[in-house]
Each structure stands twice: as C-alpha cells, then as structure tokens.
Amino acid sequence: MIQLFNVTKSYGGEIPAVKDLSLQIPKGDFVYVTGASGAGKTTFLRMLYAAERPSRGQILINRQNVTRIRAPQIPYLRRKIGVVFQDFKLLQSRTVYENVAFALEAQGKKRYEVSKKVYQALKEVGLEHRLQRKPLELSGGEQQRIAIARALVVDPLILLADEPSGNLDQAVTLEIMELFKKANARGTTVLLATHDHSLNQQFPRRVITLDKGRLVADQQPHQG
Amino acid sequence: MVLEKIRYFIRRAVRNMRQWPFLCTAAILTMAVALATVATFFLVVVNVEQLASNWTREIQVVAYLEKAPTQRELPALVKKLKTFPEVDAVSYVSPAAALARFKSRLADDASLLEGVDRDLLPASFELVLKPEFRNQEGIDKVIERLDNTLVVEDLRYGQKWLERFNSFVDMLRFVSLVLGGFLLFAALFIVSNTIKLTLYARRDELEIMALVGATMRFIKIPFLLEGALQGLLGGIVSLGFLAISFQFVIKRSLTSFWLTPTDFDLLFLTPGQQLILVIAGVMLGLLGSLTSLRRFVRV
Numbered sequence: 001m002i003q004l005f006n007v008t009k010s011y012g013g014e015i016p017a018v019k020d021l022s023l024q025i026p027k028g029d030f031v032y033v034t035g036a037s038g039a040g041k042t043t044f045l046r047m048l049y050a051a052e053r054p055s056r057g058q059i060l061i062n063r064q065n066v067t068r069i070r071a072p073q074i075p076y077l078r079r080k081i082g083v084v085f086q087d088f089k090l091l092q093s094r095t096v097y098e099n100v101a102f103a104l105e106a107q108g109k110k111r112y113e114v115s116k117k118v119y120q121a122l123k124e125v126g127l128e129h130r131l132q133r134k135p136l137e138l139s140g141g142e143q144q145r146i147a148i149a150r151a152l153v154v155d156p157l158i159l160l161a162d163e164p165s166g167n168l169d170q171a172v173t174l175e176i177m178e179l180f181k182k183a184n185a186r187g188t189t190v191l192l193a194t195h196d197h198s199l200n201q202q203f204p205r206r207v208i209t210l211d212k213g214r215l216v217a218d219q220q221p222h223q224g
Numbered sequence: 225m226v227l228e229k230i231r232y233f234i235r236r237a238v239r240n241m242r243q244w245p246f247l248c249t250a251a252i253l254t255m256a257v258a259l260a261t262v263a264t265f266f267l268v269v270v271n272v273e274q275l276a277s278n279w280t281r282e283i284q285v286v287a288y289l290e291k292a293p294t295q296r297e298l299p300a301l302v303k304k305l306k307t308f309p310e311v312d313a314v315s316y317v318s319p320a321a322a323l324a325r326f327k328s329r330l331a332d333d334a335s336l337l338e339g340v341d342r343d344l345l346p347a348s349f350e351l352v353l354k355p356e357f358r359n360q361e362g363i364d365k366v367i368e369r370l371d372n373t374l375v376v377e378d379l380r381y382g383q384k385w386l387e388r389f390n391s392f393v394d395m396l397r398f399v400s401l402v403l404g405g406f407l408l409f410a411a412l413f414i415v416s417n418t419i420k421l422t423l424y425a426r427r428d429e430l431e432i433m434a435l436v437g438a439t440m441r442f443i444k445i446p447f448l449l450e451g452a453l454q455g456l457l458g459g460i461v462s463l464g465f466l467a468i469s470f471q472f473v474i475k476r477s478l479t480s481f482w483l484t485p486t487d488f489d490l491l492f493l494t495p496g497q498q499l500i501l502v503i504a505g506v507m508l509g510l511l512g513s514l515t516s517l518r519r520f521v522r523v
Contacts (some may be wrong), residue, residue: 023315049435072440079437089432093243150436185293 082151255458455509
C-alpha cells in the first residue's frame with residue numbers, strides 16, 4: 001500500500017527533516033509513527049499526501065508514484081487519504097454537518113448521497129445528534145471526532161493522523177483510538193504519528209520510530 | 225449534475241459574501257467608484273464633442289468686398305456662389321444692412337454712428353457651409369474659390385478659434401483616455417487586493433478544501449463567481465453614482481463653463497453603454513479575483 005525508497009526531505013538546512021527513509025506498509029496495517037518533536041513525523045506524513053515533495057527518493061501509494069505526481073492529480077490522490085490533525089482543522093463558521101459534508105462536496109458527490117453518508121459517518125463517531133451545532137460549541141474530544149468523521153466519510157484507503165490526541169485527555173484519547181481501530185478493522189490502513197507511548201501499550205501495533213529524520217526502529221507488536 | 229454544481233457554486237459564493245459583508249461592500253464600492261469616474265470622463269468628452277458639433281453649425285465664411293456689387297450684378301454673383309459644392313446657403317449683406325446691424329449691436333451707443341456715411345461698412349457675402357465641409361479643409365477650398373471669383377478685401381472665418389477648440393477636444397479625449405486607463409488599472413489593483421483580503425480571511429477553508437481533495441477548479445470557481453457578482457453589483461451601483469454625478473457635477477459645470485445655457489440636452493449613457501458599464505464591472509471583478517487567486521491558492 002505504502003512504499004518508501006530512500007526518501008530524503010531537506011528544507012535547505014544542514015540536517016534534513018527526513019533522511020534516507022525506506023519502509024513498506026502493507027494494506028490494512030496499523031502503524032504508530034513515534035519520535036521526539038522534530039524527528040520528522042509530520043514531514044513524513046505530509047509527503048504521503050503530497051503536501052511536500054521529497055528531495056530525493058520515491059514514494060509509492062497504491063502503486064502510484066507520488067513523487068512524480070503532477071499538481072492536477074494531487075486532489076485525486078487525497079481523496080484516497082483521510083487526514084486528522086492535532087488542531088482538528090474544522091471550519092468554525094460551519095455546522096458539524098457542513099464540516100463533514102465539505103469533504104464529499106469537494107469530490108462532487110450528489111446532494112442526497114452527501115446527506116446519507118454524512119449522517120452515517122457522524123453516527124459512527126456518536127455525534128449524529130449534534131448535526132446543527134458549530135464546532136466551538138463542542139468539547140475538544142467531540143471536535144476531533146468530527147474531524148475523524150470528515151476523514152472517514154469518503155471511505156479512504158489510508159488514514160493519516162498527526163498527533164490526534166495531543167490536545168485531548170486520556171479518556172477521550174481512548175474513545176478516539178477506538179474509532180481508529182474500527183476504521184482499521186474495516187480495511188483502512190492507519191498511520192498514527194504520536195509521541196504518546198502509552199497508546200502502544202494499550203493498543204499494541206507496529207511501531208516505526210524516527211530520530212532526526214532517520215528510521216531508528218521498526219518493531220512489530222510481538223517484538224514490543 | 226452540472227446544474228446542481230452550478231447551484232452549489234452560486235450558493236457558496238453568496239454565502240462567502242454574506243460571511244464577510246464589510247470586505248464585500250468595500251470591493252463593490254471600490255469598483256463602483258472607479259467605473260463611475262471613468263464613465264464620468266466619458267460623458268464629459270461625449271458632451272463636449274456634441275457641443276463642438278453644435279458650434280461648427282455656426283461656422284461660416286464672410287467675404288468683405290472691395291466694392292459693393294450693383295443691383296444688376298448681385299443675382300448672378302449669388303447664383304455663382306451657390307454653385308460651390310461646399311456652400312449650403314449664401315446671404316448678401318449690403319453696406320446699409322451692415323450699418324443697421326452694427327447700430328443694433330451698439331444699442332444705447334448707436335448715437336455714435338450719427339452722421340456717418342451710409343457706405344462706411346463694406347458689403348459682404350456670408351457663406352454657410354454644408355456640415356461635412358465645416359472644417360479646415362472645407363474652409364480652405366471655399367476661400368480658394370472666392371479668391372478666383374470676387375475681388376475680396378478681407379476674409380473672416382472661425383479658423384483660429386476652430387483649430388484651438390478642436391485641439392482642446394483632442395486633448396480632453398487624450399487626458400480622459402490616460403486618466404481613465406490609470407483609474408481602471410488602480411481599480412483592478414484595489415479589487416484584486418480586496419479579494420486577496422477575503423481569501424486571506426478564508427485561508428483555513430482553502431487549506432481544508434485542498435486537503436480533502438477538492439480540485440483547483442472546485443476551489444476557484446466560487447471565488448471567481450463571487451468576484452463577478454461583486455463586479456455586477458459594482459457596475460449597477462456605479463450607474464447610480466454616475467446619475468448623481470451627471471445631475472450635480474457634469475450638468476452644472478458644463479453649463480457654467482460655456483456661460484450660456486446650452487440649447488441642447490446633455491447626453492447620458494445610452495442603454496447599450498449602460499450595459500457595457502455593467503459588463504465592465506463583471507469583467508473587473510472577474511479579473512480582480514483571477515489575479516489574486518493565482519497568487520493565493522496553491523496546493
């Protein structure tokens with residue numbers, strides 16, 4: 001599903017953000033990407049959804065070479081990838097419903113199809129009763145659940161989450177993790193960048209550890 | 225499907241405008257003021273040109289004769305002058321008629337002329353030219369013909385005055401063109417920056433749209449529509465501004481400038497020109513958002 005070959009990303013400084021990274025993530029995998037701040041986790045994820053281009057090396061997603069992708073093709077790549085952020089990135093002026101519907105409208109889905117799918121996705125995250133609320137009226141955990149609903153409503157092949165629980169307390173984090181597990185159980189490949197090691201202890205999965213842009217460990221659950 | 229998309233884009237454009245009423249109003253007013261100013265220049269030029277063509281109607285060549293023709297010579301001379309292709313009408317002013325006219329002009333001071341010889345003033349022919357010859361060329365031709373026909377003592381025609389006025393109209397047209405061009409350019413710049421502000425205010429939305437896989441076209445069309453809609457409104461508002469400036473600035477200043485009350489109606493934009501003004505607004509808005517979008521939206 002995801003293949004990286006000797007990927008390096010440099011922003012012009014002395015130390016590249018990602019250096020010589022090679023790895024394979026099969027379809028349906030659940031992978032933690034860990035490492036200290038500045039280890040290159042975010043850059044790694046950003047290269048996957050073509051927000052950054054690697055300086056060297058190749059990235060294949062679903063056998064498509066993302067490194068050589070042309071700008072007009074990027075939207076179609078992103079429709080296969082759901083992204084969840086630490087700061088949720090919700091539109092504060094729109095309702096919960098509109099925020100989730102946005103992802104489908106952007107893909108040009110029909111109106112009746114949109115409303116059906118949005119309702120399902122919100123039900124999935126347990127927020128179907130908050131349709132007409134604005135994000136700021138909701139708790140942080142609820143906002144993150146909306147963001148996850150938005151990422152999952154398009155049935156992505158891959159779900160990328162960049163410190164999704166960074167702003168949330170322990171109980172809410174567990175709820176969020178359940179959602180990721182559910183998505184993964186349905187076949188979505190999940191990459192979760194975090195520096196919270198307790199997550200791996202509660203939900204043991206493959207762990208990729210980065211340090212100063214280099215891959216320093218790649219542990220399967222039975223090893224860790 | 226296509227219809228639904230169009231509806232969706234219009235909905236989004238209108239919602240964007242309602243979300244930022246201040247910026248939207250600023251963009252509309254900027255375009256309205258710029259368009260109205262350019263149109264005002266246009267109206268001034270059009271009306272001055274109309275005035276000019278009115279005045280050239282009064283252009284005539286006056287030939288003062290060395291010797292007044294006798295009663296017997298006169299009909300033949302008039303007939304001859306009338307055969308000139310440039311000449312529309314000929315009238316003969318005898319020395320006595322000229323004196324009478326002079327007297328009436330002097331009005332209260334007419335007594336000055338008491339006891340003066342009746343033949344003091346020369347006889348003259350007044351030639352009114354056909355409209356298409358009311359220019360320097362036409363006048364030159366008539367003068368040439370006159371010289372060949374009559375013994376002329378002196379010739380009077382509005383040559384110098386006409387030349388000066390024509391060059392004034394030319395300059396006015398040039399200045400309006402340059403100023404209007406600058407103004408439109410400035411308007412485009414301001415509109416583009418205003419739209420850039422609205423884009424900046426919505427950069428989160430743009431980022432999220434790009435993130436969830438919206439194509440560039442999908443992201444841009446509502447903004448282009450918004451610019452066009454603002455331009456449409458700006459064009460309509462500019463018509464209102466123009467009507468006001470026509471009533472209170474153009475009419476007054478032109479009337480007082482010529483000192484005499486004008487004997488014709490000042491021209492306003494024709495319906496076709498009004499439509500062009502509104503379309504210009506749409507183009508201005510469209511171009512303004514296009515230039516700012518190009519710099520703003522990147523994947």
